[in-house]
Amino acid sequence: MTETPEHRLKRLHMRSWRRGMKEMDLILGHFADDRLAGLSAAELDLYERLLGENDQDLYLWVTGRIGQGVPEGRGGPVLLEPILDRIAAHAADRFRADR
Template structure:
C-alpha cells in the first residue's frame, strides 16, 4: 500500500520532532517546516532514510564534527545551512 503524500509529510515532520536529543529535535523540526512540503518523492525517500540514523551521528554530521556519508552529504549540508529566518534577522 502506498502512503499518501500528506500522510507521509506528517509522519516525517513528527519523526523530525521526536528524536530523543533536543538539539536534533530543533534542527530537524526547523528543516522539516521549511523544506519537506516542497521536496520531491526521491528527496523524501532520502530524508526518510536519514531519520533512521542515530542521533549522535546525525548531530556530528550536521555540526561538522564528522563527515557525513556521501549518500547524505547534500542533505546534511542543507540541514546545517542557516534557516531563512536566521538570515533575515542578521
C-alpha cells in the first residue's frame, strides 16, 4: 500500500516531536511545524533518513552548525549535510527571534 503525501507529513511531524531527547524534540519539532510541508519529495526522503539517526549524534551535528560552523568530527554524514544545514539555520533563527 502506498502512503499518501498527507499521511507521510503527519508521520514525519509526529516523529519529529517524539524523539526521546527533549532538545531534539524542540529542534526538530519546530522545524517540522515551520518547514516540513515545504520540502520536496527528495528532501523529505533525506529528512526521513535523518530521523533514523540517534538523538545524541543529531544534537551535536545540528548545534555544531549554529554560530561557528561545523566543528571537526561533528559534521554528520555527508549525505545529510543539506538538511542538517537547514535545520541548524532554522534553530538559529528561532534562537535569535527569542532573544
